[in-house]
Amino acid sequence: MQVLDRVAVWRKALDAERAAGRVVGIVPTMGALHDGHASLIERAAGECDVVGVTVFVNPLQFAGGEDFDAYPRVLEHDEAVAAAHGAAYLFAPPVEEMYPRPVETVVSVPSLSARWDGEARPGHFDGVGTVVTKLFAQAGACRAYFGEKDYQQLCIVRRLVADLDLPTEIVGCPTVRDPDGLAMSSRNAYLAPEERRVAPLLFRSLQTGAAVLAGGGSPEECRQAMHALLATEPRFSLIYAEPVDPDTLDPLAAALPTGGSARLLAAARLGRARLIDNLGVTR
Amino acid sequence: MQVLDRVAVWRKALDAERAAGRVVGIVPTMGALHDGHASLIERAAGECDVVGVTVFVNPLQFAGGEDFDAYPRVLEHDEAVAAAHGAAYLFAPPVEEMYPRPVETVVSVPSLSARWDGEARPGHFDGVGTVVTKLFAQAGACRAYFGEKDYQQLCIVRRLVADLDLPTEIVGCPTVRDPDGLAMSSRNAYLAPEERRVAPLLFRSLQTGAAVLAGGGSPEECRQAMHALLATEPRFSLIYAEPVDPDTLDPLAAALPTGGSARLLAAARLGRARLIDNLGVTR
Numbered sequence: 010m011q012v013l014d015r016v017a018v019w020r021k022a023l024d025a026e027r028a029a030g031r032v033v034g035i036v037p038t039m040g041a042l043h044d045g046h047a048s049l050i051e052r053a054a055g056e057c058d059v060v061g062v063t064v065f066v067n068p069l070q071f072a073g074g075e076d077f078d079a080y081p082r083v084l085e086h087d088e089a090v091a092a093a094h095g096a097a098y099l100f101a102p103p104v105e106e107m108y109p110r111p112v113e114t115v116v117s118v119p120s121l122s123a124r125w126d127g128e129a130r131p132g133h134f135d136g137v138g139t140v141v142t143k144l145f146a147q148a149g150a151c152r153a154y155f156g157e158k159d160y161q162q163l164c165i166v167r168r169l170v171a172d173l174d175l176p177t178e179i180v181g182c183p184t185v186r187d188p189d190g191l192a193m194s195s196r197n198a199y200l201a202p203e204e205r206r207v208a209p210l211l212f213r214s215l216q217t218g219a220a221v222l223a224g225g226g227s228p229e230e231c232r233q234a235m236h237a238l239l240a241t242e243p244r245f246s247l248i249y250a251e252p253v254d255p256d257t258l259d260p261l262a263a264a265l266p267t268g269g270s271a272r273l274l275a276a277a278r279l280g281r282a283r284l285i286d287n288l289g290v291t292r
Numbered sequence: 293m294q295v296l297d298r299v300a301v302w303r304k305a306l307d308a309e310r311a312a313g314r315v316v317g318i319v320p321t322m323g324a325l326h327d328g329h330a331s332l333i334e335r336a337a338g339e340c341d342v343v344g345v346t347v348f349v350n351p352l353q354f355a356g357g358e359d360f361d362a363y364p365r366v367l368e369h370d371e372a373v374a375a376a377h378g379a380a381y382l383f384a385p386p387v388e389e390m391y392p393r394p395v396e397t398v399v400s401v402p403s404l405s406a407r408w409d410g411e412a413r414p415g416h417f418d419g420v421g422t423v424v425t426k427l428f429a430q431a432g433a434c435r436a437y438f439g440e441k442d443y444q445q446l447c448i449v450r451r452l453v454a455d456l457d458l459p460t461e462i463v464g465c466p467t468v469r470d471p472d473g474l475a476m477s478s479r480n481a482y483l484a485p486e487e488r489r490v491a492p493l494l495f496r497s498l499q500t501g502a503a504v505l506a507g508g509g510s511p512e513e514c515r516q517a518m519h520a521l522l523a524t525e526p527r528f529s530l531i532y533a534e535p536v537d538p539d540t541l542d543p544l545a546a547a548l549p550t551g552g553s554a555r556l557l558a559a560a561r562l563g564r565a566r567l568i569d570n571l572g573v574t575r
Contacts, residue, residue, distance in 0.1 A: 110454075112455050113401045113402070113403045113404065114399065114400070114401050114451060114452040114456055115398075115400050115401075115402065116399050116425075117397070117398050117400070118396045118397050118398075119396070120396045138397075139455075142399075142456055143457050146456050146457045146458045146459065147457050149433075149459070150432075168396055168397060169397045171393075172395050172397035172422075173397055173399070173422075173425055173429050174303075174426050174430050175429045176303070176432070
């Protein structure tokens, strides 16, 4: 596996792969690779001829007071994980290579960005949209693999790719979970042992809400069921738990018709960690 | 010359040109091609192996109450001009091909967009940034030729290409003028004969302001000289006439040092037309 840190070298390498007729897959990450990332890399390696993992902790997507400085940076570990799961390249540019001058350009999808995680994290999704557009422009035509774990992010990335006709095919992949149901996340490392023990309640609340909707319950009944379950654990501080339209992310307006689909989104603070999770449901 | 109206066909054609080793140049326009556009096409044809002209009157960059409906659409004329000056392709997508669904994504450069033309035309440069990013994504790696006539637009396009690492090389080309100095513009067609006669005063005011700066005069002396000359013609309604930094577009703060450069920007209404022009000056 080649480890690169210069945009020009990375671009040239992928151009050469395409020129040789190979399909390129990329897995954009912020590093601290866990089994969720590993599953994306393996999926990409199974579907593409050559896979590049990008590792970049993007300052644009952290609001003031967030954990940009504390975010784990473990490049040697990331190299080992990427290589073990089939990546041919790891591209890990320093901040000054990605942003050699202050970034004045913003790529945003306001209708999908202002709500849910965007409400608590002003500017977060504009930072995501901008860096993802830049990573795609550097990589050129490719498939790009994203986890469904960050569902709102996935919706925004799909939308900007469609709106801007970027030559990128977005592949959304199922969330990978620990055996007790907790969605894998680099931020789980912030949990103290007793917090880690109760953390799966977030996913169980989503399963409970999904059962309500699947049984014909109303959005309000679904919401109440999720809120009630999370309220049983005082360590959790709920941010939101809501059934939404899977494309527009609008709050669900009515019970699902037979065959109808929704997405349940939830976010909560647990100790130092801000956890998010989501679950699809079809009636 | 091939005339195309489907994004997928246009993208495939340029991909094939590049695969054959040819350098692609594009000239993005809103049609109604005049000698200014012709000079861009000729320059591109001289520097690239194959040139495509895009013709698209972009609704995103017209504010409410502007001349979107009235803007001239003369595709047969445009085809003749593009072919005569060396274009191999003319890509003229209908609005529903460019925007098959409402566009939710915005590509903006707020620091360069809020002022000058952006102040009078809210959303205009966001519409430009979005469509240009989309046109570049469709075209793939290429050189893109823009006139200096729309100087603020050129600065914004250069900035977003640099910030997003788009594989596009922006080439700015000198403004083409009628013999009496009026900058060529599709909107000159809105001028009544007596308005057309006095229209070159806008350029003469820029020349006057440039002489002040070149002689060591202050920004305020430069501004006053431009305003005074334009005030001699009551048909003109001045919007702005200002010396600015050529990169940031900030108002010039002090007289130019020897070797220093500035750009003079001016906009004025004349009858139904909103005219803009600009001029570079180095002391």
